[in-house]
Amino acid sequence: MKTTISVIKADVGSIAGHGLTHPALLSKCEEILGKAKEESLLEDFYVTNCGDDTELIMTHRHGEENEEIHELAFTAFTEATAVAKELKLYGAGQDLLVDTFSGNIKGMGPGCAEMEFKERPSDPVVVFCMDKTEPGAFNLPIFRMFADPFNTAGLVIDPSLHNGFEFEVFDVMEHKKVTLKCPAEMYDLLALIGTISRYVIKRVRRIDDNEIAASISTERLNLMAGAYVGKDDPVAIVRSQSGFPAAGEVVEPFAFPHLVGGWMRGSHNGPLMPVAQKNAYPVRFDGPPRVMALGFQIADCKLVGPADMFDDPAYDPARKQAAEIADYMRRHGPFEPHRLPADEMEYTSLPGVMEKLKGRLEDMDELL
Ligand code: 13P
Ligand code: 13P
Ligand code: MG
Ligand code: MG
Ligand code: MG
Incomplete structure (x- = not known):
């Protein structure tokens, strides 16, 4: 069963x-x-x-x-x-x-x-939840868990992971998908998933036996709604241990508070801060973006847990760094790259402002 x-x-x-x-x-x-x-x-x-x-x-x-x-x-x-x-x-x-x-x-x-x-004899699973960001925020950490040997020692030293994982990637703009194997097609994968607003990892499977390893929500709310109604704060389920990355390898990528799109009005880049559930409460400038990690054991279809995995003082430096990066980014005010690039702003409330200026934009004959 x-x-x-x-x-x-x-x-x-x-x-x-x-x-x-x-x-x-x-x-x-x-x-x-x-x-x-x-x-x-x-x-x-x-x-x-x-x-x-x-x-x-x-x-x-x-x-x-x-x-x-x-x-x-x-x-x-x-x-x-x-x-x-x-x-x-x-x-x-x-x-x-x-x-x-x-x-x-x-x-x-x-x-x-x-x-x-x-279910395996013991099945540890980590559920990640993010706020004030978008599904592409998972690209970097999921890649590192399943394809970066500097993050996941098991890729090198554990024969049950050594043949690698395959990544199912969605193009959320063109509604296409592609599956790429790592390490063989790592550079192709990175060429896509570095564009976090468009290419998002949906699933990861173990190459040896096609066993499911991770699943991520990829819904882009604003693309569905056709207007800005909020950010598509994503979730992910990741299996760990015995043929998958160890639990500690699964949470390791979040020790680096990487920059993600979201934050205030879903329109700003900012650092992703790993937090305990009680601190999953983004306040400053509606952020900075947060991620929490709940660890469960799955036992006969029951959830045993959770363990609040980022409630660990070893993540204090990441939180401090995220707060410092937040300061630095905020000082750019309405300028890129704190504010998202123009193509992403199409999915926010900015088009309303541009509409107002439309009649005042003149053709110009000066040479550029
Ligand atoms: P334990 O001996 O605590 O089970 O740890 C084993 C391990 O592989 C940790 O990554
Ligand atoms: P949420 O998607 O979390 O509702 O955030 C929307 C927003 O605009 C925050 O400033
Ligand atoms: Mg939210
Ligand atoms: Mg909201
Ligand atoms: Mg939202």
């Missing part, structure tokens, strides 16, 4: 501004998932938040893209939205782009990462 982990997330309202999910929303989701567990649709669940995003971490026996599971998540977010409206929370229902569910939650606003596998 196989186990499925589905992590489905949405921002359906927060205090104050885009800061923090209200506990009443988490309780409402727990109540709804609790009923689904009683009715045996779910085997287990854990509800949490990263900043203003509510994350539903669910285990079940129904496989990926299951209609009932997706509808359950949609119902939880819809009912939590009603609570958010009563409390006049900020951005109540922000990420729900439609009123009624039809078939699959993808394309409706929430982000979704899922994987199905046969």
Whole structure:
């Protein structure tokens, strides 16, 4: 019998501004998932938040893209939205782009990462949740976990990883996908995934046996909505140990607070700060962007845990560095490369300003 982990997330309202999910929303989701567990649709669940995003971490026996599971998540977010409206929370229902569910939650606003596998004798899994950034923020750390021997010692010294991993990459602009093997096609992979706003890693599999290793949410909210409604704060599920990177190798890339798109109004580059769940509350300039890591053991489709993995003083230097980089980046104010480049600004509220200036832009005859 196989186990499925589905992590489905949405921002359906927060205090104050885009800061923090209200506990009443988490309780409402727990109540709804609790009923689904009683009715045996779910085997287990854990509800949490990263900043203003509510994350539903669910285990079940129904496989990926299951209609009932997706509808359950949609119902939880819809009912939590009603609570958010009563409390006049900020951005109540922000990420729900439609009123009624039809078939699959993808394309409706929430982000979704899922994987199905046969449980090993011991199955450690890490669920990463980010706020104030976008799916491409996972490209660098996921690459390092599964393809960089300077991060993951196991790629070199453990025969069960030595043949490498393959990466399924989505082009979110052109709706195309490609699978590239590492180490053989590493340079091709890097040529794509360095463009974090367009090419995003969706899945990683072990080359030896095609076993699923990682799954990342790739939904781009603003591309779906056709207007800026918020950032597509992503989640990822990563398996570890015994044929996969060790848990410590899975969290190691986040000791470097790399620059990601998001932050204020989803329009700025800033450092990704690894934090304990209690600090997954982006305040300064609505940021800087955060990532938290919850470690679980999966036991007969139950979630044992979580361990709050970035609640570790060894990440203090990364947090300090992120705060220093945040200072440095902020001093650029509205200038690139703090502000996102023009092509990315098309998916924000800037086009409204450009529209206003349209009539005043003259053709010029001066030579350049
Ligand atoms: P333990 O001896 O603590 O299980 O550690 C083994 C290991 O491989 C750590 O990466
Ligand atoms: P969220 O996507 O987290 O709601 O952030 C939106 C925003 O504009 C923050 O300034
Ligand atoms: Mg929000
Ligand atoms: Mg958010
Ligand atoms: Mg968002």
